[in-house]
Amino acid sequence: xxxxxxxxxxxxxxxxxxxxxxxxxxxxxxxxxxxxxxxxxxxxxxxxxxxxxxxxxxxxxxxxxxxxxxxxxxxxxxxxxxxxxxxxxxxxxxxxxxxxxxxxxxxxxxxxxxxxxxxxxxxxxxxxxxxxxxxxxxxxxxxxxxxxxxxxxxxxxxxxxxxxxxxxxxxxxxxxxxxxxxxxxxxxxxxxxxxxxxxxxxxxxxxxxxxxxxxxxxxxxxxxxxxxxxxxxxxxxxxxxxxxxxxxxxxxxxxxxxxxxxxxxxxxxxxxxxxxxxxxxxxxxxxxxxxxxxxxxxxxxxxxxxxxxxxxxxxxxxxxxxxxxxxxxxxxxxxxxxxxxxxxxxxxxxxxxxxxxxxxxxxxxxxxxxxxxxxxxxxxxxxxxxxxxxxxxxxxxxxxxxxxxxxxxxxxxxxxxxxxxxxxxxxxxxxxxxxxxxxxxxxxxxxxxxxxxxxxxxxxxxxxxxxxxxxxxxxxxxxx
Amino acid sequence: xxxxxxxxxxxxxxxxxxxxxxxxxxxxxxxxxxxxxxxxxxxxxxxxxxxxxxxxxxxxxxxxxxxxxxxxxxxxxxxxxxxxxxxxxxxxxxxxxxxxxxxxxxxxxxxxxxxxxx
Numbered sequence: 001x002x003x004x005x006x007x008x009x010x011x012x013x014x015x016x017x018x019x020x021x022x023x024x025x026x027x028x029x030x031x032x033x034x035x036x037x038x039x040x041x042x043x044x045x046x047x048x049x050x051x052x053x054x055x056x057x058x059x060x061x062x063x064x065x066x067x068x069x070x071x072x073x074x075x076x077x078x079x080x081x082x083x084x085x086x087x088x089x090x091x092x093x094x095x096x097x098x099x100x101x102x103x104x105x106x107x108x109x110x111x112x113x114x115x116x117x118x119x120x121x122x123x124x125x126x127x128x129x130x131x132x133x134x135x136x137x138x139x140x141x142x143x144x145x146x147x148x149x150x151x152x153x154x155x156x157x158x159x160x161x162x163x164x165x166x167x168x169x170x171x172x173x174x175x176x177x178x179x180x181x182x183x184x185x186x187x188x189x190x191x192x193x194x195x196x197x198x199x200x201x202x203x204x205x206x207x208x209x210x211x212x213x214x215x216x217x218x219x220x221x222x223x224x225x226x227x228x229x230x231x232x233x234x235x236x237x238x239x240x241x242x243x244x245x246x247x248x249x250x251x252x253x254x255x256x257x258x259x260x261x262x263x264x265x266x267x268x269x270x271x272x273x274x275x276x277x278x279x280x281x282x283x284x285x286x287x288x289x290x291x292x293x294x295x296x297x298x299x300x301x302x303x304x305x306x307x308x309x310x311x312x313x314x315x316x317x318x319x320x321x322x323x324x325x326x327x328x329x330x331x332x333x334x335x336x337x338x339x340x341x342x343x344x345x346x347x348x349x350x351x352x353x354x355x356x357x358x359x360x361x362x363x364x365x366x367x368x369x370x371x372x373x374x375x376x377x378x379x380x381x382x383x384x385x386x387x388x389x390x391x392x393x394x395x396x397x398x399x400x401x402x403x404x405x406x407x408x409x410x411x412x413x414x415x416x417x418x419x420x421x422x423x424x425x426x427x428x429x430x431x432x433x434x435x436x437x438x439x440x441x442x443x444x445x446x447x448x449x450x451x452x453x454x455x456x457x458x459x460x461x462x463x464x465x466x467x468x469x470x471x472x473x474x475x476x477x478x479x480x
Numbered sequence: 481x482x483x484x485x486x487x488x489x490x491x492x493x494x495x496x497x498x499x500x501x502x503x504x505x506x507x508x509x510x511x512x513x514x515x516x517x518x519x520x521x522x523x524x525x526x527x528x529x530x531x532x533x534x535x536x537x538x539x540x541x542x543x544x545x546x547x548x549x550x551x552x553x554x555x556x557x558x559x560x561x562x563x564x565x566x567x568x569x570x571x572x573x574x575x576x577x578x579x580x581x582x583x584x585x586x587x588x589x590x591x592x593x594x595x596x597x598x
Contacts, residue, residue, distance in 0.1 A: 014531075017528070021525050021528065022502065022506075024521075024525075025506055025518075025521060025522065025525055026506050028514070028517065028518055028521045028567075028571070029506055029507070029509060029510040029514065029518065030511075030514075031511070031513065031514060031574045034514065034517060034571045034574065035568070035571045035572055035574075037521070037571075038521055038524070038564065038567045038568050038571055039568075041521065041524060041525060042524075042564050042568075045524070045527065045528065045560055045564070048528060048531050049530060049531060049534070049560070052530075052531045052534040052535065052538075053534070053538075055534060055535050055538045055539070056538055059538055059539050060539055060541065062541035063538070063539045063540060063541040065541075066540060066541060066546065067538070069546065070537055070538050070539075070540055070546065070549070071538070073537060073546060073549070073550045073553070074534055074537050074538060074550075074553055076550075077533075077537070077550050077551075077553030077554040077557060078530075078553060078557045079557075080554060080557075081553065081554035081555060081556070081557035081558040081561070082557035082558065082560060082561035083561070084558065085557070085558035085559070085560075085561040085562030085565070086561040086562065086564075086565050088562065088565075089561065089562040089563075089564075089565030089566045089569070090565050090569070092566075094569075094570075094573075097516065097520075097566060097570065100562065100566055101516075101519065101520050101523055101563075101566060103562070104523055104524075104527075104558060104559050104562035104563050104566070105523050105526075105559070107555040107556070107558040107559040107562070108523070108526050108527055108529055108555070108556065108559035108563075110551070110552075110555040111529045111530065111532075111533050111551075111552045111553075111555040111556035111559060112529050112532075114533065114536075114548050114549070114551045114552035114555065115529070115532045115533055115536045115549075115552050117548045118536040118537075118540065118545050118548050118549050118552065119536070121542075121544050121545060121548065122540075122541070122542070122545050129488075129489075231519070232519060235519055235522060235523055235526075238523075238526050238529075239503075239522065239525075239526045242526045242528065242529040242532070243496065243499070245529070245532055246532065247487065247492050247496075249532050249535055249536070250486065250487055251531065251532060251535070252487060252495060253528060253531065254528055254529065254531060254532050255487070255492070255495050255496065255499065256495065256499045256502075257499075257525050257526060257528040258499075258526055258528070258529070259495075259496050259499035259500050259503065260499045260500070260502050260503035260506070260522075260525065261503060261522040261523075261525050261526040262500065262503065263499070263500035263501070263502075263503030263504045263507075264503035264504065264506060264507040264518075264522050265503075265519070265522060266504075267503070267504050267507045267508060268507060268515065268518075268519060271512075271515075356512070356513075358512055358515075363516055363519070365512055365513060365514065365515030365516035365517075365519075366516055368512070368513040368514075368515075368516065369516045369517065369570050369573070372570070372573040372574050373573050375573075378513055378574050381513060383511070383512045383513070
């Protein structure tokens, strides 16, 4: 009965940990309480991890001889894995956040898959239900691992082009079906009285290989601008896998935390998809931009380039300015200079606001984080539905590195692939400046009618360089 | 285990259902501005998988189990530490105009430092 006390402590700490994780997540849902929320959740996690070492008092007889080695491995794993991730998480630039979240998320999925592998190779799951849940968690975890790694590679710029080939969806479907079939075979054979007919370890390896391949294949055809949805869905996947493995290990803390994240991630995914006016399956299974509208309405007007300095001076004498940031701002690392320019305008009495589209950037809310990094107070940042009516009464809109989210074709052109997507009504302002690297098209490969409108002028060049020119021009005015 | 009755069948489904509902409700009212930190935060929360990894590793009895269990702990620890570091950095940056004015004396060059709140 001596091992009752460690079990009691583990049970209680896991209960406390589950509560703190949920409470922390709740606090994270408001900007005011959010910083304390992550701290609360962190305490919960720390308590749960430390208490896990009490598992040593309840190990199985077979594992007893290996115990000291296992403890050593556990400590090394925690220190090396945790240390490396902590260091990279602290060091990475704010603009690289989406890929880091994808990477850490993949690690979680991998951990869930690895737990399933230990259970399977050790022949531990009892009965068909437990085995099925183990395999399901393994499949989802493995898909999340390999899929997140591909997403990371894409965001990091290692993989540049979405890989698409003829009959891709059929091929992906077959691979996924094969994975499930191997899983079913595994379940079937373990239920036979003597299941040494086929080599189980080999079959388990095939199962994991196919599952990992599925994740890779699923993510390869998805393009950069759909990454918010992809990261979000793999986050939900990992949560689900963790919850399922929690059931296998009979650990309610894992079940609860995993499933909470699974549901939250799913909701977030749906919100993202809704902001793009597309369904989740459309994002995952349709090669967006492939079927381009062949005939586009004749374009009226022309592209009118303008000097950055002139644009800056024009804004200084405006009374209301709205800034629409996009992924291009992140690429150019222009957020600090942008806020410097905005502060300069504010001292001259210009009313400046930021308008953020829900899917601007490569991760849900990436622009909010980017602007926050530069020190922009969040009460200056407005979301689509809160600001869209203001554009009509605005003097100048400055669009920085955003394209499809301000394309009026989404409202008017039924043939356009983005038709029906809610957009920021930048075109309704009196004057629009577009900061853009060159004359290229947006991610969707659609001509942006806004750029050709009479009230729109283009500032070509690197966003950061253009903003510096604007700052200098406005400062020059003050001196003169 | 003397203190844990087996979680099986419908009991597990009830736990899953209530947890899923909780997650849905918590995220449902979040302003879009917090979507990134919250996704990163929930990413941290599923790092609890490291506890399962530790359980699997400590109960490992063969070399292959030890190797895979080690990776479970390694990856899970990465999930936890990375998720926390990234989320904390992001959340520390959010501030209102008033807070911004109070901190304006410290120019925000380089790494933003988490604002200590009482």
